[in-house]
Amino acid sequence: MVTITIDGKTYEAKEGEYILNAARANDVFIPAICYLTRCSPTLACRLCLVEADGKQVYACNAKVKEGMEITVDTPNILAERRAIMEVYDVNHPLQCGVCDKSGECELQNYTLELAVDAQSYAIPDTKR
Numbered sequence: 001m002v003t004i005t006i007d008g009k010t011y012e013a014k015e016g017e018y019i020l021n022a023a024r025a026n027d028v029f030i031p032a033i034c035y036l037t038r039c040s041p042t043l044a045c046r047l048c049l050v051e052a053d054g055k056q057v058y059a060c061n062a063k064v065k066e067g068m069e070i071t072v073d074t075p076n077i078l079a080e081r082r083a084i085m086e087v088y089d090v091n092h093p094l095q096c097g098v099c100d101k102s103g104e105c106e107l108q109n110y111t112l113e114l115a116v117d118a119q120s121y122a123i124p125d126t127k128r
Helices: 019-025 075-088 106-113
Strands: 002-006 009-013 049-052 055-058 069-071
Touching: 002 019, 009 019, 049 075, 075 106
Parallel strands: 002 069
Antiparallel strands: 002 009, 049 055, 049 069
16 A cells, blocks of 8 residues: 545555546545546546646556655646536537436536536538
């Protein structure tokens, strides 16, 4: 076991464990849409961005080390996550109240969590 610090609190983690798993095991929330526990990290969603020992890393792909200091939510990281969600929401209607999946949608949850309430841009549909 190694000792790590997440947002100023000390936790124990298995040596070589991914930051995301260590955080989840200690009830620390780091957003991630693409992460599957039994699969290799895909780095597809990029929402699990954190700061570890002063550098930005993806929690699903970076392993804990003894004494590592991790920050989950800095203003810069929150801005990055919000920008990523804006891209995911391109051409996705934000009128979740009329959707059958409303209240049970991970995309909706992260959109609300990251305060994406408008779409800055859109990609026009291409007629084929």
